[in-house]
Amino acid sequence: MTRTLMEVQGIRKKFGGITAVDGVSFEVREGEILGIIGPNGCGKSTLFNCILGQLPPTEGKVMLDGDDVTGLRPSAMNRRGVSRTFQLLQVFPQLSVRENLVLAGQEHKGTMFTRLFGPRDAGLTPDANQMIEFFRLGHLAEEKAGGLSYGQQKLLDAAMAFMAGPRMVLLDEPAGGVNLTMLGHLEERLRAMNTERGATFVVIEHNMDFVMRLCTRVVVLAEGKKIAEGTPAEVRANQAVIDAYLGH
Amino acid sequence: MMNFINLILSGLATGAIYALVAIGFTLLWQTSQTINFAQGEFVMVPAFFVLAALNLGMPLPIALLVGLALSMLVLGVLFKNLLVDPMLRHGVLPLAICTMALSIFLKETVKEVYSAEASPFPSFLPEGNLIVFGATISIQSVSIFVFAICAVLALQAFLARTSTGRQMQATAQNPYVAKLLGVPVKRMIMYTFLINAALVALASFLISPVYLAKFSAGETLGLAAFIAAIVGGFNQIRGAIVGGLLLGIVDNLAAAYISTQYRGAVPLFLLIAVILFRPQGLMGRAEERTV
Amino acid sequence: MSRSVLLKTFGVLIVGALIFLPLTLNRYGIYIMSLWAIMTIAAMGLNLTLGYAGQVSLAQGAFVGLGAYTVAIMMSAGFGFWLPLLIAIVITFAVGWLLGYPALRVQHHYLAFVTLAFSTLVFLVFRNEEWLTKGIYGIMGFKRPSAFGVSFQKPIEFYYFTLGALALASAFMAWLVRSPWGRAFVALRENPVRALSLGVDTRRYTLMAFAIGSAMGGFSGALYAPLVEFVDPTPFTLALSLNLLMMVIVGGSGFFFGPFLGAAIGVLLPEWLRFAHGWYLTIYALFVMILLIKTPTGILGIIENMIAARKTRAASAARAAASAGLDKV
Numbered sequence: 001m002t003r004t005l006m007e008v009q010g011i012r013k014k015f016g017g018i019t020a021v022d023g024v025s026f027e028v029r030e031g032e033i034l035g036i037i038g039p040n041g042c043g044k045s046t047l048f049n050c051i052l053g054q055l056p057p058t059e060g061k062v063m064l065d066g067d068d069v070t071g072l073r074p075s076a077m078n079r080r081g082v083s084r085t086f087q088l089l090q091v092f093p094q095l096s097v098r099e100n101l102v103l104a105g106q107e108h109k110g111t112m113f114t115r116l117f118g119p120r121d122a123g124l125t126p127d128a129n130q131m132i133e134f135f136r137l138g139h140l141a142e143e144k145a146g147g148l149s150y151g152q153q154k155l156l157d158a159a160m161a162f163m164a165g166p167r168m169v170l171l172d173e174p175a176g177g178v179n180l181t182m183l184g185h186l187e188e189r190l191r192a193m194n195t196e197r198g199a200t201f202v203v204i205e206h207n208m209d210f211v212m213r214l215c216t217r218v219v220v221l222a223e224g225k226k227i228a229e230g231t232p233a234e235v236r237a238n239q240a241v242i243d244a245y246l247g248h
Numbered sequence: 249m250m251n252f253i254n255l256i257l258s259g260l261a262t263g264a265i266y267a268l269v270a271i272g273f274t275l276l277w278q279t280s281q282t283i284n285f286a287q288g289e290f291v292m293v294p295a296f297f298v299l300a301a302l303n304l305g306m307p308l309p310i311a312l313l314v315g316l317a318l319s320m321l322v323l324g325v326l327f328k329n330l331l332v333d334p335m336l337r338h339g340v341l342p343l344a345i346c347t348m349a350l351s352i353f354l355k356e357t358v359k360e361v362y363s364a365e366a367s368p369f370p371s372f373l374p375e376g377n378l379i380v381f382g383a384t385i386s387i388q389s390v391s392i393f394v395f396a397i398c399a400v401l402a403l404q405a406f407l408a409r410t411s412t413g414r415q416m417q418a419t420a421q422n423p424y425v426a427k428l429l430g431v432p433v434k435r436m437i438m439y440t441f442l443i444n445a446a447l448v449a450l451a452s453f454l455i456s457p458v459y460l461a462k463f464s465a466g467e468t469l470g471l472a473a474f475i476a477a478i479v480g481g482f483n484q485i486r487g488a489i490v491g492g493l494l495l496g497i498v499d500n501l502a503a504a505y506i507s508t509q510y511r512g513a514v515p516l517f518l519l520i521a522v523i524l525f526r527p528q529g530l531m532g533r534a535e536e537r538t539v
Numbered sequence: 540m541s542r543s544v545l546l547k548t549f550g551v552l553i554v555g556a557l558i559f560l561p562l563t564l565n566r567y568g569i570y571i572m573s574l575w576a577i578m579t580i581a582a583m584g585l586n587l588t589l590g591y592a593g594q595v596s597l598a599q600g601a602f603v604g605l606g607a608y609t610v611a612i613m614m615s616a617g618f619g620f621w622l623p624l625l626i627a628i629v630i631t632f633a634v635g636w637l638l639g640y641p642a643l644r645v646q647h648h649y650l651a652f653v654t655l656a657f658s659t660l661v662f663l664v665f666r667n668e669e670w671l672t673k674g675i676y677g678i679m680g681f682k683r684p685s686a687f688g689v690s691f692q693k694p695i696e697f698y699y700f701t702l703g704a705l706a707l708a709s710a711f712m713a714w715l716v717r718s719p720w721g722r723a724f725v726a727l728r729e730n731p732v733r734a735l736s737l738g739v740d741t742r743r744y745t746l747m748a749f750a751i752g753s754a755m756g757g758f759s760g761a762l763y764a765p766l767v768e769f770v771d772p773t774p775f776t777l778a779l780s781l782n783l784l785m786m787v788i789v790g791g792s793g794f795f796f797g798p799f800l801g802a803a804i805g806v807l808l809p810e811w812l813r814f815a816h817g818w819y820l821t822i823y824a825l826f827v828m829i830l831l832i833k834t835p836t837g838i839l840g841i842i843e844n845m846i847a848a849r850k851t852r853a854a855s856a857a858r859a860a861a862s863a864g865l866d867k868v
Contacts, residue, residue, distance in 0.1 A: 052736070054732075054736075073735070074732075074735045074736045075735045075736070075737075075738050075739065075740055075741070077736075078735075078736055078737060078738035079738050083736070083737070084736055086733065086736075090730055090732065090733035090736075091733075092725065092726055092729050092730060092733070093729065094725060094729060095722070095725060095726075095729075099722060102719075102722065103722050103723070103726055103737065103739075104737050106719045106722065106723070107723070107737060107738035107739050107740070108738060112720075112740070112743060112744075112747075115718070115719040115720065116715075116718055116719070116720050118719070120717055120718060120719070121719075122719045160737070164737070164738065283648055283651075285651075331828065331832070334832045335831065335832060335835075338831070338834075338835040339835065340648065341593070341595055341648070342831060342835035344595065344648065344651065345595065345784065345788060345831065346827075346828055346831045346832070348781055348784065349785065349824045349827040349828045349831065350824070350828060352781065352820060352821075352823075352824040353821055353824035353825055353828065356817070356818070356820040356821040356824065357821050359817065360817045360818055360821060467777075471655070471656075471659070474652055474655070475656075478649075478652060507667075509663070509666070509667040510663060510667060512659065512663060513660055513663055516656040516657075516659055516660050517660075519652065519653075519656045520653060520656055520657070523641075523642065523645060523649050523652065523653050524641040524642070527644075527645040527649065
């Protein structure tokens with residue numbers, strides 16, 4: 001029986017009169033790739049933001065490895081080994097690809113002051129190079145991230161999420177806007193991360209095919225509530241899910 | 249004790265003027281993310297429009313109207329179209345810095361074009377004194393207070409009771425949602441700039457007879473506007489009113505009971521204290537986490 | 540000629556001019572160049588706060604004043620120059636840290652107001668506390684420093700002293716900006732949300748940038764005192780803070796050499812526009828507004844855009860040429 005890494009209990013988020021997330025609970029098991037899907041506006045991104053501390057939830061708890069991490073700020077969550085990618089691309093355009101990767105990992109090395117007096121790359125060049133190789137960005141290592149294509153930036157974004165050696169990575173719409181070839185490449189690299197390094201993922205996605213191919217387990221949301229949970233096959237056959245999607 | 253009441257009452261008068269300036273400042277921030285560091289100079293300039301009109305031989309009422317119209321044109325329309333719109337796409341802070349340059353520009357231009365000396369400004373308010381609660385107070389102070397409060401109440405009524413006013417409120421609270429709801433957001437924002445120009449012009453006409461028209465008048469007035477707006481609560485017009493009145497009273501009391509050297513320090517301490525301990529101001533709501 | 544060779548030649552020419560030009564100038568010209576060096580240091584500090592950490596500070600002038608007064612007061616009390624210099628840096632760093640600690644907890648634009656209020660307060664203290672600062676009468680009678688037997692009394696000697704100080708400050712900035720902190724600063728400026736999600740403690744870095752920037756202001760003030768040999772409150776008003784801000788903006792905020800360029804313009808413009816008498820500030824303010832409207836990244840930003848545009852055009856042309864070649868197949 002694999003260990004539960006994260007537990008989300010009864011998360012509710014209200015914005016004034018609107019309830020965006022209405023009592024959602026699920027768990028994330030170590031080593032799995034969990035997908036969270038649902039029609040547009042079902043509260044996926046808000047749920048993510050509540051888990052990651054971007055927004056404090058109105059109600060509910062988030063437990064990470066037994067510790068209550070509800071409402072912890074994003075930087076604190078990151079230091080506990082939870083990292084994320086963003087739906088709207090958020091790489092640092094003025095820095096090179098390698099610099100982006102070093103930045104993604106440097107805050108985990110030593111303290112602020114030891115870093116100041118230590119080496120300029122905080123000793124992360126080998127790790128960065130490894131990541132560059134793994135995601136096949138070698139020819140772009142010195143390029144400014146702003147000059148990369150959208151798909152390449154997505155790969156960089158994913159790579160950055162791994163630099164700190166996280167226990168769990170939350171991917172926010174990783175397939176959005178990516179062409180088919182690049183998508184296949186991304187999917188394959190993510191699966192490799194999972195099998196080779198035992199990385200645990202949670203993926204929010206629209207793209208049903210991508211999720212069904214990549215994820216080992218899926219949670220379905222609609223109108224802020226969880227309506228189904230199970231393997232991709234189980235979920236695909238679930239009537240409630242079909243209704244939710246067709247109803248839109 | 250009478251002196252104290254006197255101070256409070258005249259403090260309310262100056263405070264009402266601060267409130268006018270702070271309201272405009274807050275409105276600009278709410279509707280278009282404009283932090284107008286030149287707001288003090290905006291209060292200084294209309295008086296000089298009027299003085300120029302007077303020099304051309306116009307009678308006072310006409311000159312005041314001309315001053316108001318020019319203010320709305322220059323400090324409203326031109327300010328928005330030539331400076332704010334082009335700068336907003338660069339961001340909030342660059343716009344704020346641009347208004348700092350604008351404040352220098354306005355101040356120095358008035359100094360060169362008109363004069364570095366203080367000029368007397370005619371008052372359109374009655375002279376004389378009143379006895380209120382046993383204290384003597386000038387009719388001018390009372391009139392200033394009444395005038396300013398009427399303007400504020402008129403503005404409140406406009407915002408709450410007319411459809412345009414409600415549309416402006418919607419724009420102030422959330423421009424994106426307002427646009428989705430069909431509010432002509434751009435026009436609403438222009439109205440805010442025009443209202444600000446009118447408010448600062450009125451403030452100018454009320455305060456210049458007392459403190460004279462001088463190119464450097466903007467420094468203290470601008471600071472007063474910022475302090476009033478922030479102390480009151482940067483997100484609300486009600487806050488600007490409360491902040492302005494409070495500041496007027498505090499300022500007056502400080503002038504009387506604290507050394508002249510440090511009287512200017514009291515409002516500053518008030519500002520620092522509010523920002524540190526209650527950044528949402530006296531009337532404001534706590535902001536969502538700033539991340 | 541390749542770009543890097545061009546840049547290096549340009550750099551050598553500038554450094555050469557900085558070393559040899561003053562030998563041809565009169566006393567006033569040397570004073571202007573010393574003033575430029577000192578203002579550049581203060582502007583570099585503000586550039587760290589504004590250009591790298593994205594915070595608007597209207598107190599840099601006050602920190603310059605704090606540095607100047609610390610040195611003037613201590614030197615009048617009999618200390619040499621070096622200890623007061625050190626104390627000035629420590630005090631301004633500490634004050635910057637204390638001021639920034641609570642002020643940076645709130646939204647960005649509030650720091651501008653807090654520093655505005657602080658600036659005005661500090662000026663009042665300078666003017667009123669005669670027992671310490673001699674108020675409007677000012678402090679004088681302290682000498683210019685000397686080190687290792689070399690005296691920096693004469694204008695030209697003091698100029699080289701300030702130039703050395705500028706070199707030191709630049710080396711420090713360069714080291715800071717290229718360290719992991721520099722990377723964090725860039726992240727902070729470009730995308731604070733993402734930076735946070737990567738574990739960057741944005742608050743602490745911003746606070747350090749503000750405190751270090753203020754300390755550089757103090758350092759510059761400590762040099763200003765022996766330059767003018769008389770310290771009174773008049774130069775340390777809000778106008779100085781605004782001036783320094785304009786210098787950073789005009790040169791290019793966030794660019795390493797922005798402050799150098801901005802300070803040169805800020806110090807030289809009053810001289811060039813002398814014919815315009817009182818209008819020079821109006822012209823300067825107008826220039827700043829127009830520049831900002833065109834681009835918020837200053838003159839160096841404009842140059843960078845031009846270079847990038849040229850690169851893109853060259854790349855498009857190359858691509859067009861390449862695809863034209865393909866058609867022939």
